[in-house]
Amino acid sequence: MPDRIKKIGVLTSGGDSPGMNAALRSVVRTCAYHNIICVGIYRGYQGMIEGDFKEMNARSVNNIINKGGTILKSARSTEFRTREGREKAYDNLKAEGIDAFVVIGGDGSFTGAMIFSEEYSFPVMGIPGTIDNDIFGTNFTLGFDTALNTVVDAIDKIRDTASSHNRLFFVEVMGRDVGHIALNAGVGAGAEEILIPEEDLGLERLLDSLKRSKRSGKSSSIVVVAEGDKIGKNVFELKEYVEENLLDYDVRVSVLGHMQRGGTPSCFDRVLASRMGVKAVESIIEGSTNYMVGVIDDKMVLTPLEKAIKGHTKIDVELLRVSDIMTT
Ligand code: F6P
Numbered sequence: 001m002p003d004r005i006k007k008i009g010v011l012t013s014g015g016d017s018p019g020m021n022a023a024l025r026s027v028v029r030t031c032a033y034h035n036i037i038c039v040g041i042y043r044g045y046q047g048m049i050e051g052d053f054k055e056m057n058a059r060s061v062n063n064i065i066n067k068g069g070t071i072l073k074s075a076r077s078t079e080f081r082t083r084e085g086r087e088k089a090y091d092n093l094k095a096e097g098i099d100a101f102v103v104i105g106g107d108g109s110f111t112g113a114m115i116f117s118e119e120y121s122f123p124v125m126g127i128p129g130t131i132d133n134d135i136f137g138t139n140f141t142l143g144f145d146t147a148l149n150t151v152v153d154a155i156d157k158i159r160d161t162a163s164s165h166n167r168l169f170f171v172e173v174m175g176r177d178v179g180h181i182a183l184n185a186g187v188g189a190g191a192e193e194i195l196i197p198e199e200d201l202g203l204e205r206l207l208d209s210l211k212r213s214k215r216s217g218k219s220s221s222i223v224v225v226a227e228g229d230k231i232g233k234n235v236f237e238l239k240e241y242v243e244e245n246l247l248d249y250d251v252r253v254s255v256l257g258h259m260q261r262g263g264t265p266s267c268f269d270r271v272l273a274s275r276m277g278v279k280a281v282e283s284i285i286e287g288s289t290n291y292m293v294g295v296i297d298d299k300m301v302l303t304p305l306e307k308a309i310k311g312h313t314k315i316d317v318e319l320l321r322v323s324d325i326m327t328t
Contacts, residue, residue: 002099005123005285007037009053009093009101012070013044013077013109016261017129017143019269020070023104025061026277027127032058034285039098043073044105045080045112048089053096065270068146068263074105080112083119090120099123100289102280104142106130107309110292114305117290125280126292126305127273131261133180136311137303138294142276145268147174147260148185154256155189155222162220165250168210168242170235172255175226179315181260182226187323192221194323197228198315206231206238207245209327214248216328275300 010027012020024040031038040060042052064071079085093101100123103113113124128135131147151173162169171191175181179196186194192213195201206223213221225235233241239251265273272295279293279300291302303311 005036005099007039007096007098008281008284009039009041009048009096009098010072011041011044011048011101011103012072012074012129013103013105013112014074015106015130016070016074017131017141018068018146018261018263018265019142019273020074020104020129021061021064021067022265022270022273023127023129023142023277024070024072025064026274027102027281028056028061029058030278030281034281036281036285039096040072041101044075044077044109045085045089046075046077047073048092049077049079049085051092051096053092066264068265070104076108077112086116086119089116090122093122100125100284102127102284104129106132106141107135110305110309114290114309123284123289124305125284125289126308127276127280128292128294128308131181132175132178134178134313135292135294135308136313137292137296137301137308139296140268140272142269142273143261143265144180146263146266147181148188149266150260150263151181151185151256152188154259155185155191155224158254159189159220159222162222162252166219167250167252168221168223170223170225170238170251170253172225172227172235172253174256174260176228178228178313179226180313182224183315183319183323186224187319187326189222189224190326191224191323192218192327193223195223195225195229195231196315197226197230199320200230203231203233203241207242210242210246210249213327
């Protein structure tokens with residue numbers, strides 16, 4: 001760690017999420033506030049390898065707090081996974097006089113940061129930016145709240161057409177390994193069933209539940225399915241299965257896809273991003289490295305990157321129970 005931090009780099013990496021721009025704005029302005037030069041690193045680690053740098057000042061981040069995506073661009077760099085790639089990145093950082101960097105991204109981006117930091121004793125700090133909310137050490141990742149609102153809004157619209165035609169809809173939402181989006185948006189949108197990677201509901205239970213819904217007088221239904229659902233069937237296979245086994249159901253599928261990652265960040269994500277950016281820069285100034293900033297019980301905290309990557313976020317079992325009760 002240098003005696004005094006004079007220049008901090010900042011990059012966004014991996015899948016983008018709403019709130020990344022707000023976090024960038026916060027990092028840049030906190031640097032300006034503490035008289036530290038801030039350098040934007042474009043296109044994630046790939047830009048670091050190629051020296052795609054641009055100095056940023058408080059005015060470079062005007063009017064981005066409300067913008068989805070990331071003005072720094074993002075990438076998943078395979079070259080950074082190699083020793084040669086990381087060496088090029090290190091040489092560029094040194095040539096630019098960058099003393100530390102803040103990476104805004106998910107667990108893959110943090111793994112890269114951790115390896116790099118250990119190899120070159122280079123100070124790094126992570127800000128969790130992913131809609132999946134699957135990072136240990138924070139109650140909320142940037143973009144999760146916005147994505148939930150996007151999904152709920154989409155399902156509300158699907159419900160209108162489902163109910164007009166007495167149809168059953170399988171709605172697939174993002175979440176390759178975790179069901180936080182499916183569970184929370186499912187409860188928020190009043191889904192009849194929610195299928196998540198953490199729980200194997202079983203196809204029989206799904207059929208029983210749909211039959212029960214029909215008997216209880218429901219004419220249309222929404223089933224929210226996380227991409228990585230444990231039943232092992234994708235939404236199209238689920239549609240076929242239900243059509244074969246419940247003949248009186250007219251079934252449709254809607255895959256929400258990448259629209260869940262876009263859009264204007266919610267107020268919650270903007271505030272969280274602003275707090276995380278300040279905490280990240282000030283923690284570097286105080287001499288912390290190899291941590292991720294997070295919010296737990298509304299307090300800003302630091303978690304070692306290694307723990308953030310390896311720790312597992314747990315599904316909220318009480319919320320699962322709430323969902324069961326709501327589908328009565
Ligand atoms: O941002 C995380 C995530 O949304 C996952 O839920 C999803 O599986 C993945 O990104 C898809 O990302 P990409 O299409 O960029 O590979």
